[in-house]
Amino acid sequence: MKLRDLFILILFTLTTTSIYADALSDAFKNYSIGEYRTALKILETKRIAKKDRAAKEYLKGIINNKLQQFDKAIPHFQRAIKYKSKAKDLFYEFGQALYAANSLDDARIAFRKSYRRGFKKASSLYYMAHISQLLEEHKQAKDIFSRIIKEEKEDFNLLQISRFQLAESLLAMATSKKETERLVADYVIPQMNKAIEVDKKSRTAKDIKSRIKELQKQYGLDPNIMKNGKNLPEQRWSVGFTQEIEFDNNITQSTDLPTSQASQKDSYIYNTTVNGSYLFNPNNKFTVKPNFRIANKKHSDRNSSTVFKNDSLTIDYGVGNTFEHTLFNRQANAILDLDFSYISRDRNSIKEKEYYARSWTLTLGENLKFTDLGNTTFKIQYKDYKGYIDSLNNKTGSFSISHSFITNGTRLWILFFQSDFIDNYNDRISSTNSYLFRGDYLWINILKDHTLSFGLAITLLDTKRNYATRGMEKTITPSVTWTRNLNKYVSTNLSYEYTKNDSKDEGSYKYTKHVTSFDLSVSF
Amino acid sequence: MGKFTLSIILFSLLSLQVFANKGVAKVIILKGKAEAEIDGKKTPLKKGMWLPEGVTVETQPKSFTKLLFVDKSSMNVGPKSQMKISAFPKKEAGIITLMKGQIRSKVTKNYMDIKDKSKSKLFIKTKTAAMGVRGTDFQVNFNPINNATSLVTFEGAVAMARFDNLARSAASAGRFNQRALERVVSSESAVMVRKGQYSGASPKMERVTVxxxxxxxxxxxxxxNEAASLNKGSSGPKKTFRSVLPPGVDGKSFANDGKEMEKEMASNLGKGAMKEIKKEIVKEMALAGPSVGAEGMIDQNTGAIAPTAGGFVDLGTAQYIPPPPGSAYDPVADVYIPPPNVGRIDFETGDFVNDHYELTPEGEFIAKDNAGGPEGRGPADAGAPPPPPPPPLEPSGLPLGLGPNNNPDSPNLGPDASPICIPCIVERKIKEAKRKLEEEQNKRLEDTNTRVNFEITID
Incomplete structure (x- = not known):
């Protein structure tokens, strides 16, 4: 070969190599600025040197991955492997393409190779474990997740999700065994709790918490869900405080008649109430709710003894129990309540409260749903009331029924009936039977956090031995209340109530009164 | 065909000065049907026709027109679009009003008549946004149903601001001039949308997105592809793929950072060549200007929102579809990649496509009529049920992890978490009623007792 020919050959080789290299560098440049389609077009249309073919196929595979054309990426990766590409991330990208294209077995092999090449070892392992889960090879998945947990020390997200998925694999294994519930309670949920501990504030932690709830519900392990499916509040205790200011224009219930000698007395009344309760739910079948309420009533009028003698302090305490079951395939509960009450009053008008009465009440009932229209509650009640003097003692048998139903999502109707048969056994002339009919209509969220409610109560009082003089007394009480929830814990009520009592003995028992009140309640 | 178009453009450029007195823009390409409304009269648009200031151009479906302005700027009006050349004075910036549809504009760089180069060269306004064009190539879409405006800049920069009610009424009364528009696009809430970036405005948002x-x-x-919207679109749905990311894992920590690719290329191209390439890449990236992180952000003080980067713009509804949580991350472009169930980009039209669900102007994904049917599905997934719909869009496409449904700290607004406890209300009301009745009974009892005893004593 002549020197000239050799020179031409070298020049030709250098030029073509340079052209080929230019195409690859052009493609890489476009790829690097996110112009993936242009980069791909260059690689597809321009010639690339044979020595760069592995790099070309590898780059084409990766670009197709970026373009989410995983089916097109796969053959390029296969060719890059065939041309012995040394790129450390080749099998990781190949694995991702296979995984996205649902070639799961091949993807797992690719990720294993990626792990062996030392590229993104933890992520490669995670893909292997996750694919094993998809292929329902849970034992293998469990082993790989355990390995990640052992090896990974820095990536808390990966650590958390791996622990979570380890629990899922354990769950899958537990479902094929006999004692699934016990295994879920002893192994799966504790593992999920451990996963939450890794980073309590992460999104994954939130997902895990919902998953735990799902499992608890599914396997009857949720402490907040009763056997009949009734939800209990997570917070078992409740404490409340209410301060009410009331203006009553006829405290003494004096008759309106002009002939009446007793004049009507008005006064502000300060009602302060504190209450609390705690809910237990043994076996998720019963609820036991000890509760207390202390209410103090004070009148602003300190001059009229007929007014301030009504100052009182009432202490109520008791325990409400339910047995949760189903009736007509719907949630229902049987009720057994035992309540005690202690009342002290300024009965001698000496501006000091003294023991007035105490009582205990036993209530039996059933709360059920006949239809989807709301809940119905039946109750029978027995009350033993002992006054500071024997003539006040009485025993009362009661029957009540209430029904509530919600319409339009925010309109609530409550209908209530109660009949009381009061036997004043030491002074039977005072015995009465009373019948209360009451209806309430609540428009919840009439404005955001505002509720408007209307109520109407009608009481019929059979005066029994006094019937000849008093007849059947009738009390009508319409009322309206505006409630505003200031926040989750604080609410206010503004209400007005009108009362009209009719009696045959107009001179003594016929009266009307207006009560306006405002209260502020705080409850936790 | 290319040569023919080129010669038309050259000819038009040369003849622009000659015919300038006839109008401010000339129709140089017309495909399909379009109308021009001049002084209340509607005339079919024709190729070569000169359009005066105040003209309204409306294109029919599958139609498209390209206008060449006297300042050598060009504007493509997409199908089903309506725009008005509100003003186009010689020495001031022009004002274009987009009433519906899409315009793609290329504004000339050598706009010699405007002295202050920092000012806008052209204003585009829609019902919800004002844009001051400082650069060259951009696309604006406006949907008159949801009044959403989207802007994508391909070259240069466009200043964009929310068009508030006051400005809008002034504009509709014809009292909005270039100076007023300049004030809007230079205001504190305006943003500069640079190469490769998107910003959007909608009535639900107080300011345009970062x-x-x-x-x-x-x-x-x-x-x-300037006239991409005219393309037919790729036929039939594509193959269905699984998201490349296993559920629940962090997109960034599972992403390939690309360093191995660099090493691989360096071994093929040589270190010197790689250095040169890197220099060019840095230069190219600098044109894009600064941007917030790919995750997006919410500025609690100003209320500015940057949605997650890497989402799709639905050209029809002018909405941005951000990558949802669980999206893979692309470190090369520094964006998140929406998973396949969100949808894809049609390589022919450049528009967002979801084969199973349709995006409504209200931001919800509703099942297409043919979704799940045998005709609307490729062989790869024949018989498979359609994937679950993507989540509905937040007004601005809230950032990854900050949407109300995604924030672990935000209250759960699901049906189980109703703040109203109906049984509690019922129990309270009945207890109140019972307590009142009992109080009344005790009072009566005491009263009767006193009166009876009093009467007995008297007797």
Missing amino acids: PVKISPIQLETLKN
Whole structure:
């Protein structure tokens, strides 16, 4: 070969190599600025040197991955492997393409190779474990997740999700065994709790918490869900405080008649109430709710003894129990309540409260749903009331029924009936039977956090031995209340109530009164 | 055909000065049907026709027109679009009003008549946004149903601000001039949308979104094809793939950072060549200007929102579809990649496509009529049920992890978490009623007792 020919050959080789290299560098440049389609077009249309073919196929595979054309990426990766590409991330990208294209077995092999090449070892392992889960090879998945947990020390997200998925694999294994519930309670949920501990504030932690709830519900392990499916509040205790200011224009219930000698007395009344309760739910079948309420009533009028003698302090305490079951395939509960009450009053008008009465009440009932229209509650009640003097003692048998139903999502109707048969056994002339009919209509969220409610109560009082003089007394009480929830814990009520009592003995028992009140309640 | 178009453009450029007195823009390409409304009269648009200031151009479906302005700027009006050349004075910036549809504009760089180069060269306004064009190539979409405006800049920069009610009424009364528009696009709440970025405005948002990068695939497809919207679109749905990311894992920590690719290329191209390439890449990236992180952000003080980068712009509804939580991350473009169930970009039209669900102007994904039917599905997934719909869009496409449904600290607004406890209300009301009745009974009892005893004593 002549020197000239050799020179031409070298020049030709250098030029073509340079052209080929230019195409690859052009493609890489476009790829690097996110112009993936242009980069791909260059690689597809321009010639690339044979020595760069592995790099070309590898780059084409990766670009197709970026373009989410995983089916097109796969053959390029296969060719890059065939041309012995040394790129450390080749099998990781190949694995991702296979995984996205649902070639799961091949993807797992690719990720294993990626792990062996030392590229993104933890992520490669995670893909292997996750694919094993998809292929329902849970034992293998469990082993790989355990390995990640052992090896990974820095990536808390990966650590958390791996622990979570380890629990899922354990769950899958537990479902094929006999004692699934016990295994879920002893192994799966504790593992999920451990996963939450890794980073309590992460999104994954939130997902895990919902998953735990799902499992608890599914396997009857949720402490907040009763056997009949009734939800209990997570917070078992409740404490409340209410301060009410009331203006009553006829405290003494004096008759309106002009002939009446007793004049009507008005006064502000300060009602302060504190209450609390705690809910237990043994076996998720019963609820036991000890509760207390202390209410103090004070009148602003300190001059009229007929007014301030009504100052009182009432202490109520008791325990409400339910047995949760189903009736007509719907949630229902049987009720057994035992309540005690202690009342002290300024009965001698000496501006000091003294023991007035105490009582205990036993209530039996059933709360059920006949239809989807709301809940119905039946109750029978027995009350033993002992006054500071024997003539006040009485025993009362009661029957009540209430029904509530919600319409339009925010309109609530409550209908209530109660009949009381009061036997004043030491002074039977005072015995009465009373019948209360009451209806309430609540428009919840009439404005955001505002509720408007209307109520109407009608009481019929059979005066029994006094019937000849008093007849059947009738009390009508319409009322309206505006409630505003200031926040989750604080609410206010503004209400007005009108009362009209009719009696045959107009001179003594016929009266009307207006009560306006405002209260502020705080409850936790 | 290319040569023919080129010669038309050259001819038009040369003749622009000659015919300038006839109008401010000339129709140089017309495909399909379009109308021009001049002084209340509607005339079919014709190629070569000169359009005066105040003209309204409306295109029919599958139609498109390209206008060449006297300042050598060009504007493509997409199908089903309506725009008005509100003003186009010689020595001041022009004002274009987009009433519906899409315009793609290329504004000339050598706008010699405007002295202050920092000022806008052209204003585009829609019902919800005002844009001051400082650069060259951009696309604006406006949907008159949801009044959403989207802007994607391909070259240069466009200043964008929310068009509030006051400005809008002034504009409709014809009292809005270039100076007033300049004030809007230079205001504190205005943003500068640079190369490769998107910003959007809608009546639900107080300000336009902070610019973020859109999907590089959509950007590239739209950029390289000015009349992409006229294309037929790729036929039939594509193959269905699984998301490349296992559920629940962090997209960034599972992403390939690309360093191995650099090493691989360096071994093939040589270190010197790699240095040169890197220099060019840095230069190219600098044109894009600064941007917030790919995750997006919410500025609690100003209320500014940057959606997650890498999402798709739905050209029809002018909405941004951000990558949802669980999206893979692309470190090369520094964007998130929406998983396949969200949808894809049609390589022919550059528009967002979801084969199973349709995006409504209200931001909800509703099942297409043919979704799940045998005709609307490729062989790869024949018989398979359609994937679950993507989540509905937040007004601005809230950032990854900050949407109300995604924030672990935000209250659960699901049906189980109703703040109203109906049984509690019922129990309270009945207890109150019982207590009142009992009080009344005790009072009566005491009263009767006193009266009876009193009467007995008297007797």
